[in-house]
Amino acid sequence: xxxxxxxxxxxxxxxxxxxxxxxxxxxxxxxxxxxxxxxxxxxxxxxxxxxxxxxxxxxxxxxxxxxxxxxxxxxxxxxxxxxxxxxxxxxxxxxxxxxxxxxxxxxxxxxxxxxxxxxxxxxxxxxxxxxxxxxxxxxxxxxxxxxxxxxxxxxxxxxxxxxxxxxxxxxxxxxxxxxxxxxxxxxxxxxxxxxxxxxxxxxxxxxxxxxxxxxxxxxxxxxxxxxxxxxxxxxxxxxxxxxxxxxxxxxxxxxxxxxxxxxxxxxxxxxxxxxxxxxxxxxxxxxxxxxxxxxxxxxxxxxxxxxxxxxxxxxxxxxxxxxxxxxxxxxxxxxxxxxxxxxxxxxxxxxxxxxxxxxxxxxxxxxxxxxxxxxxxxxxxxxxxxxxxxxxxxxxxxxxxxxxxxxxxxxxxxxxxxxxxxxxxxxxxxxxxxxxxxxxx
Amino acid sequence: xxxxxxxxxxxxxxxxxxxxxxxxxxxxxxxxxxxxxxxxxxxxxxxxxxxxxxxxxxxxxxxxxxxxxxxxxxxxxxxxxxxxxxxxxxxxxxxxxxxxxxxxxxxxxxxxxxxxxxxxxxxxxxxxxxxxxxxxxxxxxxxxxxxxxxxxxxxxxxxxxxxxxxxxxxxxxxxxxxxxxxxxxxxxxxxxxxxxxxxxxxxxxxxxxxxxxxxxxxxxxxxxxxxxxxxxxxxxxxxxxxxxxxxxxxxxxxxxxxxxxxxxxxxxxxxxxxxxxxxxxxxxxxxxxxxxxxxxxxxxxxxxxxxxxxxxxxxxxxxxxxxxxxxxxxxxxxxxxxxxxxxxxxxxxxxxxxxxxxxxxxxxxxxxxxxxxxxxxxxxxxxxxxxxxxxxxxxxxxxxxxxxxxxxxxxxxxxxxxxxxxxxxxxxxxxxxxxxxxxxx
Numbered sequence: 001x002x003x004x005x006x007x008x009x010x011x012x013x014x015x016x017x018x019x020x021x022x023x024x025x026x027x028x029x030x031x032x033x034x035x036x037x038x039x040x041x042x043x044x045x046x047x048x049x050x051x052x053x054x055x056x057x058x059x060x061x062x063x064x065x066x067x068x069x070x071x072x073x074x075x076x077x078x079x080x081x082x083x084x085x086x087x088x089x090x091x092x093x094x095x096x097x098x099x100x101x102x103x104x105x106x107x108x109x110x111x112x113x114x115x116x117x118x119x120x121x122x123x124x125x126x127x128x129x130x131x132x133x134x135x136x137x138x139x140x141x142x143x144x145x146x147x148x149x150x151x152x153x154x155x156x157x158x159x160x161x162x163x164x165x166x167x168x169x170x171x172x173x174x175x176x177x178x179x180x181x182x183x184x185x186x187x188x189x190x191x192x193x194x195x196x197x198x199x200x201x202x203x204x205x206x207x208x209x210x211x212x213x214x215x216x217x218x219x220x221x222x223x224x225x226x227x228x229x230x231x232x233x234x235x236x237x238x239x240x241x242x243x244x245x246x247x248x249x250x251x252x253x254x255x256x257x258x259x260x261x262x263x264x265x266x267x268x269x270x271x272x273x274x275x276x277x278x279x280x281x282x283x284x285x286x287x288x289x290x291x292x293x294x295x296x297x298x299x300x301x302x303x304x305x306x307x308x309x310x311x312x313x314x315x316x317x318x319x320x321x322x323x324x325x326x327x328x329x330x331x332x333x334x335x336x337x338x339x340x341x342x343x344x345x346x347x348x349x350x351x352x353x354x355x356x357x358x359x360x361x362x363x364x365x366x367x368x369x370x371x372x373x374x375x376x377x378x379x380x381x382x383x384x385x386x387x388x389x390x391x392x393x394x395x396x397x398x399x400x401x402x403x404x405x406x407x408x409x410x411x412x413x414x415x416x417x418x419x420x421x422x423x424x425x426x427x428x429x430x431x432x433x434x435x436x437x438x439x440x441x
Numbered sequence: 442x443x444x445x446x447x448x449x450x451x452x453x454x455x456x457x458x459x460x461x462x463x464x465x466x467x468x469x470x471x472x473x474x475x476x477x478x479x480x481x482x483x484x485x486x487x488x489x490x491x492x493x494x495x496x497x498x499x500x501x502x503x504x505x506x507x508x509x510x511x512x513x514x515x516x517x518x519x520x521x522x523x524x525x526x527x528x529x530x531x532x533x534x535x536x537x538x539x540x541x542x543x544x545x546x547x548x549x550x551x552x553x554x555x556x557x558x559x560x561x562x563x564x565x566x567x568x569x570x571x572x573x574x575x576x577x578x579x580x581x582x583x584x585x586x587x588x589x590x591x592x593x594x595x596x597x598x599x600x601x602x603x604x605x606x607x608x609x610x611x612x613x614x615x616x617x618x619x620x621x622x623x624x625x626x627x628x629x630x631x632x633x634x635x636x637x638x639x640x641x642x643x644x645x646x647x648x649x650x651x652x653x654x655x656x657x658x659x660x661x662x663x664x665x666x667x668x669x670x671x672x673x674x675x676x677x678x679x680x681x682x683x684x685x686x687x688x689x690x691x692x693x694x695x696x697x698x699x700x701x702x703x704x705x706x707x708x709x710x711x712x713x714x715x716x717x718x719x720x721x722x723x724x725x726x727x728x729x730x731x732x733x734x735x736x737x738x739x740x741x742x743x744x745x746x747x748x749x750x751x752x753x754x755x756x757x758x759x760x761x762x763x764x765x766x767x768x769x770x771x772x773x774x775x776x777x778x779x780x781x782x783x784x785x786x787x788x789x790x791x792x793x794x795x796x797x798x799x800x801x802x803x804x805x806x807x808x809x810x811x812x813x814x815x816x817x818x819x820x821x822x823x824x825x826x827x828x829x830x831x832x833x834x835x836x837x838x839x840x841x842x843x844x845x846x847x848x849x850x851x852x853x854x855x856x857x858x859x860x861x862x863x864x865x866x867x868x869x870x871x872x873x874x875x876x877x878x879x880x881x882x
Contacts, residue, residue, distance in 0.1 A: 078827060080826075080827060080829075080838065081827075081828070081829050081830050081833040081834055081837065081838065082829050084782070084783055084830070084833050084837060085768075085778060085779055085782035085783065086778055086779070087778050087779070088778070091778075115823055115826060116823075118823040119823035119824045122823060122824075123824070226776075282769065284773060285769035285770065285772060285773040286768075286769050286772060286778065286837070287772075287778055288772035288773050288775070288776050288777055288778035289773070289776075290773065290776065291773060314837070315833065315834075315837040315838050316824045316837070316838045317824065318824065318840075321762075321765075321840075324762075325769075327526075327727075328723070328726035328727050328766075329726065329770075329773075331726060331727060331728075331729035332725060332726040332729050332730070332731065332732060332770075334729070335667075335729050335730075335731065336729055337526060337527055337528050337529070337532075337727070337728055337729035338526055338527070338528070339729075341525070341526035342525055342526065380869065382556055382557075382559040382560035382563060382865070382868070382869065383560045383563075383564070383757045383758065383759065383841070385521075385556060385869050385872050385873060385876075386519060386521060386522075386872050386873055386875075386876030386879075386880075387522070387873075387876075388521075388522050388523050388876065388879075388880050389522050389525070392522040392525050392756065393522055393756075396522065396525060396727070396755070396756040396757070397521065397522065397756050397757045399759075399762075399840045399842060400824070401840060401842030401843070402842070424823070427823070428821065428823065428826050431826050431827050432826060432827055432828075434827075435826075435827030435828075435829065438827075438829075439827075439829050
């Protein structure tokens with residue numbers, strides 16, 4: 001019998017699998033072949049390793065599934081810190097929308113996406129779920145980075161970057177989706193309707209029909225602010241969630257982003273339809289919109305992932321920070337320190353995030369047969385010493401800067417904090433040059 | 442005329458002075474002599490620099506005052522992540538107090554302190570305000586690290602580590618204070634009464650009298666939980682703050698830690714007495730005790746600094762993260778995105794923290810005559826690109842891991858992320874060895 005030769009082996013670290021039993025191998029190894037996990041388990045450091053083309057010694061490291069960021073607007077990375085400490089509508093109408101009208105073009109979308117992906121990969125996020133305009137340019141940029149992504153063309157009933165005629169918005173998004181179907185195994189197209197207050201019922205229905213016809217994820221910001229809730233209630237006599245349900249766009253392929261102003265009846269409806277939620281604590285806190293009832297979502301069995309939102313509102317793409325916020329904000333909001341423990345927060349940022357965007361059969365945990373999307377966190381640092389409980393450290397102590405190595409589909413994209421897929425200095429220079437123009441307006 | 446020769450010059454960075462006008466020099470320099478800032482201002486990169494023994498090129502960096510952490514329990518760094526997701530009393534009584542009884546000794550206090558200081562210095566905190574037991578051992582360890590600190594011996598009416606007889610607690614603390622008066626210009630002694638529910642009125646009064654007699658800071662945890670507020674109300678017929686005021690321990694040399702369960706009358710009293718507050722958002726969130734009314738403190742003119750609390754409850758000592766939480770939690774709690782903007786959060790973590798612990802004449806901003814306590818944040822990174830507003834990036838994007846260089850009293854203690862004052866590997870090994878014993882109990 002000829003011994004198996006693997007493409008990649010990671011060994012000698014603590015493997016936090018995030019499998020259904022949340023198994024942790026204190027001295028573990030993962031063997032990868034053809035981009036997928038072939039074996040994972042305990043491996044004594046004295047045992048002989050199988051042969052492999054690439055061997056990563058995860059000594060004093062925690063190996064965990066790559067994080068899944070369920071809500072981004074990648075090109076907006078160029079607007080990071082442009083305007084802060086403002087109400088959502090002031091921020092949108094007087095700062096972000098004007099900057100977008102003037103500066104969003106295929107080139108800036110490409111550069112902003114590279115910048116955002118560089119930040120995410122270096123911070124341990126291997127998959128993101130995005131929505132913006134010129135999304136084909138986003139997809140081309142994401143392809144360069146080696147990252148996995150669900151990428152949605154935005155739909156809004158106003159003239160938008162690249163879609164001057166709103167009457168064409170759904171057709172445009174459907175054509176985008178068609179062109180990216182099965183083009184790259186790491187990229188899945190999607191449609192993103194901006195919100196129930198910026199898209200008419202007909203637009204929402206047509207976009208959902210297009211998504212259903214292609215079998216892709218339908219995304220929408222919903223119930224972000226009290227103002228939105230009140231407006232939809234006034235116009236339609238229903239809460240935003242009930243309104244979306246009435247027009248028939250809630251099902252298991254729908255991702256509801258934010259979901260802050262939802263009530264008990266809304267939660268029952270979301271659970272009944274099997275719709276998923278992207279929770280964005282950092283953005284919700286900074287924009288002061290409110291605290292989503294995430295403990296209630298979990299009690300109702302609603303699949304809930306975590307998202308950073310765009311860098312213009314957060315202002316970074318560090319999913320470790322969002323895990324930390326997720327574990328903390330609901331404790332203080334409910335005055336119950338037992339809600340959303342470290343394991344739950346870590347599951348939301350990995351397997352549940354994957355499930356929320358329809359990828360849980362393929363990613364979100366380190367299990368045989370799944371794509372080998374994994375990261376190594378360097379625990380040999382003062383702020384991660386001592387180490388009693390790996391999940392606790394990942395949620396309560398670590399940040400994206402602690403990520404040493406990043407692997408997507410078995411490909412090493414970050415090694416010893418060096419991003420291997422991009423010329424990072426060039427990306428930083430290009431982003432800075434564009435920002436110089438943005439800052440002048 | 443002979444040109445001045447400086448000990449240290451930092452140039453070519455963005456200098457965020459945090460002086461009263463919040464001046465920012467986009468291309469600035471700071472010149473240091475005798476441990477103090479001699480000059481600070483604009484300096485074109487083409488101009489000739491004055492001579493200096495050490496020159497730090499802060500290219501693509503932000504230079505700001507070293508951060509001031511107004512609440513730590515340094516030796517508890519060894520308990521980081523030992524127990525999480527529990528109520529405060531369960532956590533204290535069933536995990537922390539038993540671990541302390543068994544494992545707190547002069548050696549563990551020394552090692553835990555070195556570990557905590559290493560983390561803080563590498564994360565840009567140059568001053569901390571601590572309270573624990575065996576505080577002379579804490580002070581000896583802090584001296585080794587080159588950090589600045591206000592270090593308080595704890596006072597509690599139970600047998601405590603190193604103070605088996607509670608009847609001696611105030612005398613012990615007073616003797617500690619005496620022994621560290623004027624011994625090291627970077628270390629100031631202090632007394633820390635644990636709380637109004639663990640110290641009798643007589644203990645509180647005697648400890649405050651000892652602090653007043655020595656002219657040092659008196660610290661106390663107060664109004665952390667609703668349970669404490671209810672208990673003090675029941676026992677004394679007064680809120681915790683009013684109770685402390687009645688027994689006469691509130692004045693401008695008193696630092697109130699937490700101050701979550703305070704009402705409008707308490708805020709008036711704190712402001713009238715000139716007492717200071719250490720706000721601990723991360724700890725308050727994780728332990729689910731509540732949100733302190735910080736915007737009300739600021740409106741009332743109460744000096745408020747930021748603290749991490751001990752690593753056992755937070756679970757790290759990253760003051761950048763606490764600034765971020767401070768700027769966000771009050772926005773979402775009040776549903777007002779304009780409260781505590783980036784500048785205010787940065788001032789709380791620097792000049793106001795310094796004022797809260799009585800050191801604002803000497804540190805907290807980069808101004809001529811103050812000790813040269815400064816840090817350089819490396820902005821040449823994806824998550825800090827582009828850069829429109831330095832204060833926004835420091836509060837909303839950065840973490841301790843972005844700190845490149847750290848200077849205390851003109852001494853370079855961290856250079857290019859290398860800690861120069863300690864054998865870090867040895868500290869990590871010793872901490873890990875002690876934790877192995879703690880983890881077994």
